[in-house]
Amino acid sequence: MFKKILIANRGEIALRIIKACNELNITAAVIYSDADETALHVRLSDEAYNIGGPKADESYLNQEKIISLAKEINADAIHPGYGFLSENAQFIEKVEEAGIKFIGPSSESVKLMGDKTSARRLMAKNKVPIVPGTTKPITSIDDAKKSALEIGYPILLKAAGGGGGKGMRVVQSEAELEESFNLAKSESQKAFGRDDIYMEKFLVNPKHIEVQIIADHHGNYRHLFERECSLQRRHQKIIEEAPSPSINEEDREKITTIAINAAKACNYYNAGTIELLMDEDKSFYFLEMNTRVQVEHPVTEFISNIDIVKEQIKIAQDEKISFKQGDIKILGHAIECRIYAEDSLNNFAPSVGRITNHNVPHGIGIRIDTGINSNSEVSIYYDPILSKLITFGRNRGEAITRMTNALKNYLVTGVTTNIPFCKWIMEHDDFKNNKFNINFIGNEIDKYLQEKTEVKDITDDMLTSVIASAMLYNEKRNGRTYKNVVPEHNKWIVDHE
Amino acid sequence: MNELYAEIKNKRIEIKIISENEILLDGKKYNISLKKLEKELYQLSFENKQRQLYVKETEMGQFHTVIEGEEHFVRLQTKLEAEANKLLKKSNNSNSNKKVIAPMNGLVVKVNKSIGDKVEIGESLIVLEAMKMENEIKSLAEGTIKAVNCAIGNSVDKGKLLFIIE
Numbered sequence: 001m002f003k004k005i006l007i008a009n010r011g012e013i014a015l016r017i018i019k020a021c022n023e024l025n026i027t028a029a030v031i032y033s034d035a036d037e038t039a040l041h042v043r044l045s046d047e048a049y050n051i052g053g054p055k056a057d058e059s060y061l062n063q064e065k066i067i068s069l070a071k072e073i074n075a076d077a078i079h080p081g082y083g084f085l086s087e088n089a090q091f092i093e094k095v096e097e098a099g100i101k102f103i104g105p106s107s108e109s110v111k112l113m114g115d116k117t118s119a120r121r122l123m124a125k126n127k128v129p130i131v132p133g134t135t136k137p138i139t140s141i142d143d144a145k146k147s148a149l150e151i152g153y154p155i156l157l158k159a160a161g162g163g164g165g166k167g168m169r170v171v172q173s174e175a176e177l178e179e180s181f182n183l184a185k186s187e188s189q190k191a192f193g194r195d196d197i198y199m200e201k202f203l204v205n206p207k208h209i210e211v212q213i214i215a216d217h218h219g220n221y222r223h224l225f226e227r228e229c230s231l232q233r234r235h236q237k238i239i240e241e242a243p244s245p246s247i248n249e250e251d252r253e254k255i256t257t258i259a260i261n262a263a264k265a266c267n268y269y270n271a272g273t274i275e276l277l278m279d280e281d282k283s284f285y286f287l288e289m290n291t292r293v294q295v296e297h298p299v300t301e302f303i304s305n306i307d308i309v310k311e312q313i314k315i316a317q318d319e320k321i322s323f324k325q326g327d328i329k330i331l332g333h334a335i336e337c338r339i340y341a342e343d344s345l346n347n348f349a350p351s352v353g354r355i356t357n358h359n360v361p362h363g364i365g366i367r368i369d370t371g372i373n374s375n376s377e378v379s380i381y382y383d384p385i386l387s388k389l390i391t392f393g394r395n396r397g398e399a400i401t402r403m404t405n406a407l408k409n410y411l412v413t414g415v416t417t418n419i420p421f422c423k424w425i426m427e428h429d430d431f432k433n434n435k436f437n438i439n440f441i442g443n444e445i446d447k448y449l450q451e452k453t454e455v456k457d458i459t460d461d462m463l464t465s466v467i468a469s470a471m472l473y474n475e476k477r478n479g480r481t482y483k484n485v486v487p488e489h490n491k492w493i494v495d496h497e
Numbered sequence: 498m499n500e501l502y503a504e505i506k507n508k509r510i511e512i513k514i515i516s517e518n519e520i521l522l523d524g525k526k527y528n529i530s531l532k533k534l535e536k537e538l539y540q541l542s543f544e545n546k547q548r549q550l551y552v553k554e555t556e557m558g559q560f561h562t563v564i565e566g567e568e569h570f571v572r573l574q575t576k577l578e579a580e581a582n583k584l585l586k587k588s589n590n591s592n593s594n595k596k597v598i599a600p601m602n603g604l605v606v607k608v609n610k611s612i613g614d615k616v617e618i619g620e621s622l623i624v625l626e627a628m629k630m631e632n633e634i635k636s637l638a639e640g641t642i643k644a645v646n647c648a649i650g651n652s653v654d655k656g657k658l659l660f661i662i663e
Contacts, residue, residue, distance in 0.1 A: 356536060419566050452506075458505075458510070464546075466512070470503060471520070
């Protein structure tokens with residue numbers, strides 16, 4: 001049994017793992033950079049160790065330091081969270097060699113799935129459907145032309161070395177191919193240090209559907225149903241839900257079987273996600289496998305009542321999965337909004353600063369996984385995710401209503417957030433009626449900008465804003481300021497509430 | 498009585514603040530009360546509503562508010578500033594943008610430019626106090642100051658020539 005786990009991450013996911021450790025009575029040790037000295041994950045940990053400078057390379061990505069620290073403090077295991085070193089096969093190998101358990105899959109599985117072309121070959125061999133295209137890197141422009149003709153335009157050029165939209169280009173016709181091919185190669189080289197490119201048929205309006213799987217070291221494989229994550233901006237998810245509103249029981253049977261087969265094909269253990277694209281004709285294609293805990297795992301936890309992070313830790317301790325497939329069923333519907341420090345009115349540009357207010361919503365069916373609170377610093381060094389707001393309802397409509405209200409009651413100030421944008425989507429008819437695909441945000445953003453800058457009528461909220469601003473402006477100009485209305489001697493009562 | 502103009506989204510609202518508890522918006526009277534809760538959090542009652550909101554002045558006259566997950570941006574100008582801008586715009590259009598005229602009666606509290614200074618569009622020339630409010634008069638022309646026709650402490654009347662820019 002583990003006595004101490006080193007959490008090699010920061011922000012909300014580090015806090016999520018700390019909670020799981022607390023429940024399992026395991027000491028939660030964390031690392032932090034110079035920029036994170038007073039971060040929430042440091043304050044809520046059992047032990048915290050400074051690991052270096054604010055740049056990720058100097059701290060959260062510093063493999064040698066993390067492993068030697070783990071040895072020094074006698075950590076039994078390392079939990080990588082998501083991002084940073086979580087899918088770095090070389091790091092996992094070093095952890096394995098150091099005799100420390102890695103809470104995740106083997107370095108072998110990660111290697112197999114990390115190279116996108118080898119993953120496609122493996123899937124095709126194991127009867128997992130892949131998006132039509134090449135399964136080997138394309139070496140020349142002539143090969144590219146030949147393959148594109150076979151597949152049929154439009155096609156998508158992708159980097160074999162990684163995802164996240166880098167090195168990815170849509171090509172509509174042969175005339176554009178050569179230039180795009182060269183651009184994709186150089187982008188890929190910059191992002192992943194290698195320039196191999198492969199080609200896929202470009203699916204025009206697909207939905208993104210993924211299956212959560214869990215496997216142990218005893219050959220047990222389970223799935224925890226699917227999530228739909230079609231709402232993305234810049235190829236990054238911002239709103240996810242479970243189950244998918246777009247599939248039926250028959251489809252679910254089909255894709256969960258695909259997912260289990262994919263996991264078996266790479267001898268997978270621990271938690272993982274099989275990402276699929278669903279075409280307009282409801283064909284499913286393997287996209288990639290994420291070999292770590294996902295940002296959006298809470299929606300699955302809500303509908304299955306299974307604690308995925310706890311399962312991860314137990315599996316790494318050689319325990320069997322704690323439930324049988326037949327034990328679990330879909331209990332309702334859950335939605336997650338990722339709350340980012342970014343400006344939805346300005347091309348989703350990241351926003352930095354100090355959080356001045358962090359008032360979180362409460363109530364039935366509301367969960368918030370946060371990495372920040374009041375006075376937290378949002379720095380330029382890391383991903384601008386602040387927290388995740390998740391709601392649960394007996395059905396999709398109830399989950400959406402709860403999310404809309406929770407967003408109204410969630411106040412984050414000091415940085416610009418995407419809370420208004422998430423709220424706008426929750427109130428969008430096409431979202432409510434499940435008429436969306438992965439192009440939804442790209443297609444609708446202009447409408448959002450228009451609505452946020454031009455109105456027909458003045459609303460009560462606009463009047464409220466104008467009155468309060470005018471009163472404060474006037475007071476300031478007259479050399480007065482509004483004083484706190486809570487008398488000093490009464491303050492502890494208010495603080496106590 | 499304090500008169501302001503507010504711009505919010507594509508709307509413009511004329512404001513008269515009568516007292517702490519009375520305000521006119523486009524001529525319509527509201528009974529109000531604003532209470533500070535903490536930091537930038539306030540509670541505003543108007544008519545039968547009690548709303549909690551975040552309000553912060555981000556720049557001079559520019560306010561950022563958040564109410565129930567929705568954010569708003571309010572730009573406030575005193576009547577004097579608004580008229581100054583209008584006048585300057587007009588004179589800009591009529592090709593006589595080299596003369597800077599007092600848009601309203603007021604007391605000169607600050608003169609930012611003197612003869613021979615270079616001036617650019619948007620630069621502050623003078624601060625006029627009127628109705629206990631300071632109003633910045635900005636240049637809508639660029640060039641060199643040829644004449645300054647006022648000094649700190651002067652009371653100036655509306656229409657008085659303040660600067661000539663060459």
